[in-house]
Amino acid sequence: MLPPSSAIPKLNLTPEEQQVAADEVAAVLAETLEIERExxxxxxxxxxxxxxxxxSRDDFRVFKERRRVRGTGATTSGPQPLLPGIDIEDSRVTKTRSTISSAGDGVVSSIKEPHVPMIVAAGHLEGQIEDVIYGSVAGDEISWRLRTTYMKDKFADAKIVATIKEPTRENPYDYLAIKWFVREHPPMLSLFVQPRDFLVIEATGYTVDKYGQRHGYYIIHEFHHPALPELKELGVYRCKMSLCFISRQVNPSKVHIFARGFVDPKGDLAHGVTVALTAEAMLSTAHCCDSSYAKKLTWLMSKHRLQRQQQRQQQQLVESASCQSCQKTSGFLKASLTTCHLCGCIFCSRCTVQRKIIIDVSTGGVTERSFPFCHGCILRAKQQSPYDVAVDQVxxxxxLSASFVSRPKTMSVASSTDSRYGITVSRPPLRPGPSPPMEIGSILS
Known part of the structure; x- marks a missing residue:
């Protein structure tokens, strides 16, 4: 049986359609920045x-808006001022209060049904803001599957249907695309809940707000197109959603993240289940830095593959091996010595850590394996500039694109190694053709 993605065609968006998507993202970002400031x-x-x-998870917490009963007796969950007691003498905040307090006025609230609660999340992550952003960027099908695996937010089926803006050497974090996916649910829940799909605009970037402060953003916002109708005949509900995450470096080792939005699953899914699934998806943001570290570690492995092979060949000539860190010798403890999968040096078990790394991406899923790494290489990967890695991959x-275009059409590739990520893929990544030049605006420039 073919997966639902087989019924989802690729789109060739017109410049006008691309502009509309970019403007929608810009509006959601601007609105969320004002509410974050409040x-x-x-x-x-x-x-x-x-x-x-x-x-909640560690220092990251998710809140849902309570339903409020007003004088008329009606129950509503329309947008309210995010926090009471803000200094009304601050004209910038006063202006924000007046625009976000009225139901239906905001970009996000205008597409949300009254009974669907707004969700807000906030907290701190240990790390660097560029790791948060790089861990979130998924500019092609392979990196998308890597991200969902490392961030523990897996999809049952997914497809990039159009790419509007690709990462460049100058702006390796900037990305704008139309994506379709079906989120993977826990096995027990899947027995009782019909599949839900999402058709969204996804955007990431690293820019400066109107106050001159740098921030990263990750946005997923609902998208509609006549060529992509709901898959009702397949028993799939089309969800509505809009989520925007803002990240800022607040000290040398800590990043603050603020998120706001909603998910409307449609159908008869229980309200409590909807909120729980939305909260869990938002909490996956806590894994952004871990995703970045894993991707950087894999990148370093691909860069130092030859050096690692030479190191192992040299060590095979040495009869008596010892730990490069604590100098523990082999002897009867020989079984406890292992080779770091990055530098190729020998270490004892106390001087190594196991890390799960994706080694294969195929049509059937991803394959992870645990490898030993010395503490020095783990620290090296953590400190590796995500910007440099992102630029190298771009x-x-x-x-790769030039090589693929020049390859004879009669030549088929069943599997290959993607040098960007150092993993095996079952086929060349599917990439939409380049988009025509367009004016997208300051958010995506």
């Missing part, structure tokens, strides 16, 4: 009468 203006906790904490994309 959130940060009040350092105290959220008003428990209005917001209920539904899930450069290799251009080379």
């Amino acid at each position: 959130f940060l203006a009040e350092s105290g906790p959220l008003d428990k009468r209005q917001w209920k904490e539904v899930k 450069t290799q994309i251009a080379s």
